[in-house]
Amino acid sequence: MTRQKFIIIAVIVLIVALFFASGLGKYLTLESLKANRNILVSFAEQNRLAAVSLFIGIYVAQTALSLPGATILSLAAGAIFGAFMGTVYAVTGATIGATLAFLVTRYLFHDAVQKRFGHRLTAINRELETAGLNYLLFLRLVPLFPFFLINLAAGLTRLPLRTFFIGTLIGIIPGGFVYVNAGASLATITNPADAASPRVLGSFALLGLFSLIPVIYKKLVRRS
Secondary structure, three states: OHHHHHHHHHHHHHHHHHHHHHHHHOOOOOOHHHHHHHHHHHHHHHHHHHHHHHHHHHHHHHHHHHOOOHHHHHHHHHHHHOHHHHHHHHHHHHHHHHHHHHHHHHHHOOOHHHHHHHHHHHHHHHHHHOHHHHHHHHHHHOOOOOOOHHHHHHHHHOOOOOHHHHHHHHHHHHHHHHHHHHHHHHHOOOHHHHHHHHHHHHHHHHHHHHHHHHHHHHHHHHHH
């Protein structure tokens, strides 16, 4: 391991350790968001650029390091910035964070991730290498696997960075909008899971299946 890699890994481990040791996770709750919404909105109105930069930065760090709190951050985006711009900021942060996780896995933690999650990633790896963008869109639209696990799995494959970035950006927009839009009506939310009803999840599944049509067609042609 080179000195540069060692330093990067040490910084990542330190940040994660500080997050859990400091108890910051207790603020990433629905109750805390509701209690502090007025303060957060007031700060955002008076310091727009700082608020947006800080929010995206936090979302990037949370996603890149696979820390808890993604759902609350998406709700917060809607509560603070509104449905439309909140979606833009949340999707931007999540996409950049996922891309960083992808790169870190590929170039720093490849062997460790393969050893820890390899048995769970075999099928994902195979489809990502053969179907690429279509399968990635399917995984992003249909919540069959945790978001962070897809980032790790993709980093272990030969999937091009550009394909991963585009697939992630497009694939998380529908789900991101659902949660951000729910956050814009924060008073009506009693549980983060309330934002995604079975009907909404069914719609995502249908969109995911549409993204696989080209893949299914190619497989049928090969067999015929």
